[in-house]
Amino acid sequence: MKYSKIAVIYGSDSSEWEVACRSGEFTASRIDGSKYDVYEILARFGKWRLVAYRKKDSMRVTFPEGARPEVDKTDFSVKVYGEKVRFDFAYIMQHGKPGENGLLQGYLEMIGIPFSSCSSFVSTITFDKFACKNYLRDTDIVKCAPDAFFRKGGDLQEFSKTTVDKLGLPLFVKPTDGGSSFGISKVKEADALTGAIKYAFSEGDTVIVEQAIDGREFTCAVYSDGKQLQALPLVEIVSKNEYFDYDAKYNGNSQEICPAQISEEESAEIQETTKKIYEHLGCKGLVRVDYIKSEKEGLYFLEVNTIPGMTSASLVPKMVRAAGIDITDFLTTIIENS
Numbered sequence: 590m591k592y593s594k595i596a597v598i599y600g601s602d603s604s605e606w607e608v609a610c611r612s613g614e615f616t617a618s619r620i621d622g623s624k625y626d627v628y629e630i631l632a633r634f635g636k637w638r639l640v641a642y643r644k645k646d647s648m649r650v651t652f653p654e655g656a657r658p659e660v661d662k663t664d665f666s667v668k669v670y671g672e673k674v675r676f677d678f679a680y681i682m683q684h685g686k687p688g689e690n691g692l693l694q695g696y697l698e699m700i701g702i703p704f705s706s707c708s709s710f711v712s713t714i715t716f717d718k719f720a721c722k723n724y725l726r727d728t729d730i731v732k733c734a735p736d737a738f739f740r741k742g743g744d745l746q747e748f749s750k751t752t753v754d755k756l757g758l759p760l761f762v763k764p765t766d767g768g769s770s771f772g773i774s775k776v777k778e779a780d781a782l783t784g785a786i787k788y789a790f791s792e793g794d795t796v797i798v799e800q801a802i803d804g805r806e807f808t809c810a811v812y813s814d815g816k817q818l819q820a821l822p823l824v825e826i827v828s829k830n831e832y833f834d835y836d837a838k839y840n841g842n843s844q845e846i847c848p849a850q851i852s853e854e855e856s857a858e859i860q861e862t863t864k865k866i867y868e869h870l871g872c873k874g875l876v877r878v879d880y881i882k883s884e885k886e887g888l889y890f891l892e893v894n895t896i897p898g899m900t901s902a903s904l905v906p907k908m909v910r911a912a913g914i915d916i917t918d919f920l921t922t923i924i925e926n927s
Contacts, residue, residue, distance in 0.1 A: 591925055592703070595625045596665070596676035598693065600633040603685025604771040604792065612899040613682035615906075619916045620680070620924070622646060628667070628676060630660055632683065632693075639667050665702050678924060679704040681896060689896045690716040690766060705927045706874045707895045715870060715893040719765045719797045722890065730865045731880075731890045734799045738765070739786060741794040749782040752798050759801040760785075764792035775801065804883040807849055809863040810897060810905050812875040815926040818867060820860035821908035825849035847907045855882075862888060874927045877905060 597620070599613020600606050610631070617629045622643055629640045638657035643649040652658065660667050666675040679697055681704055687693045688706075691713035697704045706712060715721050722733045737752045739745070752760070762785040764772040772792035774785035782798070789796045806826040811818050827844040849856065863878045870893065877897035881889045897905045909919050 590624050592678035593625060594628065594674060594676045595620060595678050595680055595924065596628045596630050597680045597682055598630045598632050598637075598688065599682040600631045601683040601685040601688055602634050605684035606633060608898065608900070609682060609684040609688070612684065612896075612903065615901055615903075616680060616682050616899045616920065617641075617643075618649075620920050621917050624921065625924075626674075628674065630667075631657075632660075632688075637662065639669065642669065662696070665697070665700055676702065678702070680920075680924065681706045682899060684896055684898070686766075703927065705923055707870075707872050707876070711871050711873070712895055715872075715895050717765050717795075718763060718892055719795070721870070721893055722797075724870060725866065725890055728869065730869060731862050731888055732886065733890050734802050734881075736797050736799040739796045739798065741790055741796075745783055745786060749779070749786070753779045753782060756798065756800045761799045761801055762786055762789050763797050763799070764789045765795040765797050766793050802881045802883055802886075802889045804881045804889070806879070806881055806891075807851075807859055808877055808879045808904055809859050810875060810877040810908050811860075811863045811867045811872075812923060813873070813926050814922055818864045820863055821905070822848035822911040823851070823856050823859055824904050824908060825851070845904060845907060847904075847911045859888065866890070866893065875905065875923050 597613050597617040599609050601609045617627050620627050623646055626644045628642045631638050631640045637660035639652060640657060641649050641651040658667050658669060664675060666673055679702055681688045681693060683689060683693060689712060691709040694704060694706060694709035694712050698709055714724060719738050725731060726733045735756055737756065739748050758777055760776045762774045762776055772789040774788055776782050776785045786796050808824050810821045824845050824847040829843055859880060866878055867876055875897065877894040879891040881891060883889060899905060906916060909916050
């Protein structure tokens, strides 16, 4: 093994922090305990604390909330019962800022610690929905829905009027830099657009308004096995709600069909498209890409997830199971080839 002491960093400074904790705890529990020492770090608003650790072939040890050792950020280490432990690999499981927007990656790059996700630069691009679309818009890889960008402080009334005239209805309104469907609305009437934009501002200062594409929603994950890119089986998402919102994602109000019930040709097209997007953006580690497939117009890009959810009920673990891969072996592949 290239590494021995794995720090799984979870939590975040965003609305997604609780989901990130569940993803991080699941990931830490599935990392191979015969190969690595695993340390769980809860990182939130600058406070990085060791929640638990598991040495090779040993039981997990937890710390009570008031007695969690603090991580030394000067060299990415922690003292555990007087012993200094310096981590040699970081498995990032922070959904949202700072683990998904490049800030945490930048820190790790500066101190020379390898990590599981895309580089700081690529993470910054992919985290911003509008920026990421602009990297793909003029390629022949995939279609992008027509959209409009708005920054807080602009003329909201004028923007709303011109956007409806330009894009029509219905529309999706999204924070450019959020996840887990926080701050997202579907707008069917022109009068509702300004309120939807204000709601999106609860998650950030910039908003993307997209023309709604009618079709089936699919997602595909790609990773490197050290020799080539591998695509996992597709998932089709069928929401019981009007779209795949937070309630549908986390409260069971959706069907997540894996493998997706489409032809081998259609599945291969989406898998190859995902590999092309991965390579075009310069991704690393495990990446999941979401799409809408229009019956008439083909495949439309939705977004890239560079830190996809990893709870027991999340999409990627379902894909891994459908592929017949042991999740522990899968995580070893990610660690050793990131």
